[in-house]
Amino acid sequence: MAQWNIVRTSDAVWLAPGEPREIESDLVSRFQEEYGRAASGTWFAPGRANLNGEHIDFHAGRCLPLALAHGTYVAAAPRTDSQLRMRTLDASLDDGVSTVALDQIGPAAPHAESPDPSEVAELPTGDAEHWSHYVTGVLWALRELGRTQPEFQLEAGFGADILVISTLPIGGGLSSSAALECAAMMAFVALGTPLGLQNPLQDLNAALTRENRKQLAAACVRAEVEFVGAGTGGLDQTIAMRARPGKVLSLDCRDFTVQPLDIGCILRGYRLIAVDTGEAHRLADGKFGDRRADAEAAAHLLGFTRLRDALPEKPRKADVTHVLEEFDRLAEQLESLDGRSIPACRRRLRHALTEMVRSEKLHHLLSGEAYGVRHVTSTVGDILTAGHMSMRDDAEVSFEVADLIVETALAHGAEGARLIGGGFGGSVLVLISPAAIPRLSAAFERISRNIRLLDVVPSAAAHAL
């Protein structure tokens, strides 16, 4: 995948987050060339890493994400003719300007069951996989939000010209989709809603309350789930909209409350790096949805609408064993679960439950409640690695290169390593001492020439530049 922000050092290939002011100035001049007018501003939203909590946001579990310095920039200017024109500068996706007539996009959820044909969204290119759906979906979701929240009510006839550039790998498990959604959302709020129009760009960052950011993240989730049709559970959009610099967010997906936790205690003398395997995934295809459906079938058998409720408030390993025994008892006489393999559903269940226990453990550790743990970093590392084994053996979403990267990282002295994101491609998060990185990155080069490293520095949420 062509990436413009590649930095080659003697021992590795890094993806740099770039200098925001330089990226902005370049983007704004390309906007002028593309649309023949000036951009009104530039907005940024970060990608993310996740210490734990993969495939459990949609089960109302706890996740521990942090925002990257890498992310997606959107330059935009408003229109008054209900047209949305958009172009991406990502070399692998760029096919010129896509135009959508926003008044063709109906009020009903476009992917709702048995939709009224008159209310179905008009798709920009007839290609349901086209990247521009993420952006159109965001504007659709903001319009829906504006129906109940006057401060987000879009001006009649609102449309926009937008230009996108990203310092993230696309489809690399670092949430380029949510970064695109949240950057576009910030642009649309700034240019088309009362909240944005009453506040100059810089002030908007301060004017958005925590509650506003929560609502906007939820609208971005609607865009991805209902408009694009991808199975996201809200983790990615929440961290992109609500991150805090220097912190991990402990996100409880039961009600989307967040608690910022200090990460300094694990990074003292250590670094987190994301290893982009160069194997991009597509979450919208069947496999991700399949894994989720397996786990939901298991939840259904146990009598829960969300799996988090199968565990007590402070879950432990023994609680997982107990739920699995209950599952075995209920499944004993059955041949399948809603047509799904029972052993497979049990493995998905075990991943979700153990992942939830790992999240609670991490929350406990990072919030300083775990007195007496002397080696916080190595304990966190062990949790990372256990998370990978669960992604590999139970969720079954890992792949050869990711497994090799984890093994190689551990063999080179990493404290821990795990696949992050939805899987079937994507990135591995590694916790390691800086001194070990040169030898490790040389070893990665021998696994695949497509590997890229990203420094994981806990960064800020979506904002206007």
Ligand code: ADP
């Ligand atoms: P991830 O979020 O892990 O990077 P996804 O499969 O969820 O992977 O999202 C990737 C998709 O998001 C791309 O295929 C594209 O449709 C869209 N996308 C993300 N970033 C950009 C970008 N900079 N320009 C255009 N489309 C993008």
Ligand code: MG
């Ligand atoms: Mg995504």
